[in-house]
Amino acid sequence: MESLGMDWTAVQTVVWTLIKILALVVPLMLGVAYLTYAERKVIGWMQVRIGPNRVGFQGLLQPIADAVKLLMKEIIIPAGANKGLFILGPILAIAPALAAWAVIPFTDTLVLANIDAGLLYVMAITSMGVYGVIIAGWASNSKYAFLGAMRSAAQIVSYEIAMGFALVGVLMAAQSLNLVDIVRAQQGGFWHWYFIPLFPLFLVYLIAGVAETNRAPFDVAEGESEIVAGFHVEYSGMAFAVFFLAEYANMILVAALTTLMFLGGWLSPLPFLPDGMLWWLLKTGFVLFLFLWFRATFPRYRYDQIMRLGWKVFIPITIVWIVVVGAMMQTPYGHLFH
Amino acid sequence: MYTTAIFYFFAAILVFAGLRVITARNPVHAALYLVLAFFTAAGLWVLLEAEFLAITLVLVYVGAVMVLFLFVVMMLDINLDRLREGFWDYLPLAGFVAVLLVIEMALILGGRHFGLEVMGTPAPHPADYSNTKELGRLLYTEYVYAFELAAVILLVAIVAAIALTLRRRKDSKYLDPAEQVKVKRNDRLRIVKMDAVKKSQAGEEGA
Numbered sequence: 001m002e003s004l005g006m007d008w009t010a011v012q013t014v015v016w017t018l019i020k021i022l023a024l025v026v027p028l029m030l031g032v033a034y035l036t037y038a039e040r041k042v043i044g045w046m047q048v049r050i051g052p053n054r055v056g057f058q059g060l061l062q063p064i065a066d067a068v069k070l071l072m073k074e075i076i077i078p079a080g081a082n083k084g085l086f087i088l089g090p091i092l093a094i095a096p097a098l099a100a101w102a103v104i105p106f107t108d109t110l111v112l113a114n115i116d117a118g119l120l121y122v123m124a125i126t127s128m129g130v131y132g133v134i135i136a137g138w139a140s141n142s143k144y145a146f147l148g149a150m151r152s153a154a155q156i157v158s159y160e161i162a163m164g165f166a167l168v169g170v171l172m173a174a175q176s177l178n179l180v181d182i183v184r185a186q187q188g189g190f191w192h193w194y195f196i197p198l199f200p201l202f203l204v205y206l207i208a209g210v211a212e213t214n215r216a217p218f219d220v221a222e223g224e225s226e227i228v229a230g231f232h233v234e235y236s237g238m239a240f241a242v243f244f245l246a247e248y249a250n251m252i253l254v255a256a257l258t259t260l261m262f263l264g265g266w267l268s269p270l271p272f273l274p275d276g277m278l279w280w281l282l283k284t285g286f287v288l289f290l291f292l293w294f295r296a297t298f299p300r301y302r303y304d305q306i307m308r309l310g311w312k313v314f315i316p317i318t319i320v321w322i323v324v325v326g327a328m329m330q331t332p333y334g335h336l337f338h
Numbered sequence: 339m340y341t342t343a344i345f346y347f348f349a350a351i352l353v354f355a356g357l358r359v360i361t362a363r364n365p366v367h368a369a370l371y372l373v374l375a376f377f378t379a380a381g382l383w384v385l386l387e388a389e390f391l392a393i394t395l396v397l398v399y400v401g402a403v404m405v406l407f408l409f410v411v412m413m414l415d416i417n418l419d420r421l422r423e424g425f426w427d428y429l430p431l432a433g434f435v436a437v438l439l440v441i442e443m444a445l446i447l448g449g450r451h452f453g454l455e456v457m458g459t460p461a462p463h464p465a466d467y468s469n470t471k472e473l474g475r476l477l478y479t480e481y482v483y484a485f486e487l488a489a490v491i492l493l494v495a496i497v498a499a500i501a502l503t504l505r506r507r508k509d510s511k512y513l514d515p516a517e518q519v520k521v522k523r524n525d526r527l528r529i530v531k532m533d534a535v536k537k538s539q540a541g542e543e544g545a
Contacts, residue, residue, distance in 0.1 A: 085367075120394070131405070
């Protein structure tokens with residue numbers, strides 16, 4: 001009888017967790033859909049165009065129409081492709097992009113899994129995203145796809161190091177790997193947020209985040225002018241859409257992490273205003289707007305320039321600043337870096 | 339009960355992936371099975387409450403080392419038939435090494451210093467126990483010399499690898515970005531004042 005009760009609570013936990021996962025993933029997917037809409041609108045306005053305005057009021061149903069269109073299309077598997085891996089590619093791209101959200105806190109208490117090594121978990125899971133790209137590029141059995149995959153792999157591995165070092169600065173300042181604790185350590189107005197004492201790391205993280213998600217101006221992995229569409233050139237229909245979803249989910253993830261680690265997460269900028277999830281949404285939205293702004297503004301980097309920026313500029317900056325933070329913590333001004 | 343089931347689930351995948359690493363015909367498939375093996379091993383480490391090590395295993399081996407590995411394997415044009423040519427010649431030596439390894443493992447695992455009776459079950463830690471902090475403390479206090487030594491050895495390996503592969507090509511078209519940025523308009527562009535040669539031709543061309 002007792003064991004039956006135990007099982008019942010276990011089942012309850014599992015069901016409850018599944019409901020929570022759904023409650024996280026559904027808004028996230030909607031966010032992704034409307035991020036594509038926002039991207040087209042914002043870039044449209046920046047280039048003095050209107051952007052999508054046909055489907056629904058002001059084009060608001062455009063993402064839904066796109067999704068339906070992609071769902072209806074045939075998925076073509078090239079004759080020379082490695083079939084199993086060809087299908088595995090998109091799955092491995094989207095799985096880490098969603099799995100990383102498990103530890104992202106929205107407020108003090110609103111978090112799926114408040115684990116102790118949250119920051120490390122995010123790093124580990126996002127580093128797996130590159131497999132989707134590599135496997136897709138290789139399994140397509142196409143030179144363009146393969147070149148795109150190689151470029152992307154080299155780029156992601158390079159920028160991950162700079163990104164990791166930027167995070168080391170944050171965990172030194174917060175003295176914790178737990179994302180909730182990191183935000184709590186920034187309490188007390190916007191001048192306590194980490195983007196001020198860790199400004200170089202903030203910049204490096206933001207730019208490395210753009211590079212990690214293969215976004216313009218670092219999108220050589222899918223440079224149309226050189227390698228058509230890069231690693232997903234052979235993909236059609238929903239298989240292509242899954243890559244698309246993964247890219248945008250990763251974008252929102254990087255924006256959310258920037259918010260949590262450098263911009264105070266759900267904390268309000270002025271101490272007398274109430275904290276809340278609204279601030280989290282506003283800050284994440286602002287960082288996402290930066291992503292779109294970059295894309296509308298900067299021309300694509302040349303490949304060797306990307307590698308130089310990653311290895312010879314960002315990694316030295318982060319290492320120097322980690323030493324600065326460590327040294328300053330031993331001085332009377334150490335509280336500025338906590 | 340629940341943990342045991344998960345353990346056997348991960349263990350079965352790990353053994354299967356390990357077998358496939360050496361039996362898969364395609365080297366890319368073999369590398370991907372190795373990735374799977376690392377990942378399931380990380381799952382097993384989580385069961386052992388070694389969360390930090392498990393995540394680091396994924397971060398370092400799955401996220402970086404194996405990516406570079408795949409990178410190389412995908413670019414190599416490996417001829418499988420030529421790789422298999424010497425199979426029977428090497429079999430006696432390889433078999434000897436394998437038997438030796440099995441005997442060694444049997445000696446260790448079957449010995450009286452190792453086993454459930456000797457080790458006992460370690461007490462589970464509460465949820466707020468941070469093994470990241472504990473590990474850091476141990477590495478930088480008790481084992482600091484060993485840790486620093488390992489770091490220095492790695493540094494030497496990095497320097498050696500770069501020194502061995504660094505070649506300056508004479509025909510390299512490398513441009514120094516610092517000099518590129520410093521270029522002023524006057525370094526590249528010369529404005530020449532000229533009198534107009536033909537008069538009022540432009541109007542005709544436009545029409």
